[in-house]
Amino acid sequence: MNPLIKWLALRNFKFKKGYLSFAFIISILGVIVGVAALIIVNAVMTGFQDAIKQRLLSSNADIIVMKGGKPFDNYDYVERRIAKLPHVTGTEPFLYVPVMAVSSDASSAASASIRGCYPDKEKRVTDLPEKIILGDWEIFKRDKDGAVIGKILADTLGVTLGDKIKVISPLGRKTPFGIIPRTATFRVDGIFEVGMYQFDSSLILAHIDTVRKKFGFGNVVTGIMVKVDNPDNVKIVEKEIQKVLGQGYYAEDWISLNKNLFSALKLEKLAMFLILTLIVIVASFNISSLLMMNINAKAKDIAILKTVGADNSLILKIFIFQGFLIGLIGTIIGEVIGIGISILGEKYKLIPLPPDVYYIDHLPFNLHASDCITAAVAAIIISVIATIYPSLKAAKTEPVKILRSGEQ
Secondary structure (H helix, E strand, O other): OOHHHHHHHHHOOOOOOOHHHHHHHHHHHHHHHHHHHHHHHHHHHHHHHHHHHHHHHHHOOOEEEEEOOEOEOOHHHHHHHHHOOOOEEEEEEEEEEEEEEEEOOOOOEEEEEEEEEOHHHHHHHOOHHHHEEEEOHHHHHHOOOEEEEEHHHHHHHOOOOOOEEEEEEEEEEEEOOEEEEEEEEEEEEEEEOOOOHHHHOOEEEEEHHHHHHHHOOOOOEOEEEEEEOOHHHHHHHHHHHHHHHOOOEEEEEHHHHOHHHHHHHHHHHHHHHHHHHHHHHHHHHHHHHHHHHHHHHOHHHHHHHHHOOOOHHHHHHHHHHHHHHHHHHHHHHHHHHHHHHHHHHHHOOOOEOOHHHHOOOEOOOOOOHHHHHHHHHHHHHHHHHOOHHHHHHHHOOOHHHHHHHHHO
C-alpha cells in the first residue's frame, strides 16, 4: 500500500479532545464487544456440543446392533462377523431390562434400567470402568451378584458400597393368578460418575448371566455394542454391518441415536452467530458515523489534497484504510478478550449448570481456530463495508466550493 495513504490515515486519527475522540473510542469498543461475544458464544456452543458428544461416547457404544427390536440368541455368530470388520475395535453383547430400583429398606425408589454386560469386554466398548469414583471394577468382575450404579441414582436411593438394592421388573412371570413382577437383589460394588444426568441417574450395570437368571431370560441378548477406532467412521462401519448381516438386523450409530439433539445444537449455534453478528453491524454504524464526522471536520484538508493532485482513488483509500484500522484494532482486542474468557471459563469451570436440565455439570468452553478466524474476518469485512459510503462522499469533495466557503 502507498505509504502516503497510511501516513494520512494515521494522521487523521489524531483527534483533539472532544466528540470525535469519544466517537472513535465508541467505534472500537463496539467492534471489541461484538468480536468477543462471537468468540465466547461460539466457544460455549462448540463446547456444549463436544461435551455432550464425549459423555455419550464414554458411556455408550458408537454403534448398537439389534435384531427387529427383540432379543436374539445367535449373538456369538453376529459378534464374530462384526469384530472382523475394518475400523471395529471392540464388541460386547448386552441385555437391557427396564426396572424400578428400591433401596434395601424400601425407603426410596427410582426408575432405572439394568444393562447386563460382560465385565471383561466393557473396557473395549465404553469408558465406564474408568469412571468409577467409589469401589473397584475388579471386585465387580468377581462378584456375580454385584452391580455398578450411577452416582445420582446412589444418592437418590441413599446407598453406598456394600449396600444392597432391590430391582423390580415389569417383565414378570405368568402364574394362574396373573403376571407377577420379577424381583432381584444386587450388591453395590461400585459407583460411577459420567457427568451426564441420564446415565448417572438411571443406569445399573450387572453381569449378563446373572441378569438372565434372575429375570427369566434364556441365552439371549438385546443387542451388540460396537466400538470403532474413530467416531467419524461410524457411518462406514454401519453400512458394512448392514451388508454383512443382511435383512432382519439394523445398526444405529451415536449420530442417528442423538440426531435431534445435535441438529438442534447446530441450528442454535448458527442462530446465535447471526444474532451476535448484529452487534458488529451496529458497531459498523458507529464507524460510518465517525468517518462522516471526520470527513466534515477535514473537508478543507481534503480539498487542499485534491488541489495539489490527489485523485479520487487516493481519498477513497485513505478513509477505507481508516475504517479497516478501526475494525482491525477492535478485532484484535476482542479476540484477546474472547479467547481469554473462554480459556479461563473452561479451566476454572466458572459457570456451574444443573445436570438434570443441561446434561452436563458446568458451562463448557471449547475454542476452535475456525470460529476465531470467522469472527475476525466477519468483523473486518463489515468494518470495511461501513466505510464505503463515507469514503465515496469524501472522494467526491469539490475543492473549489470548500475553499471558497472557507474564505467567506
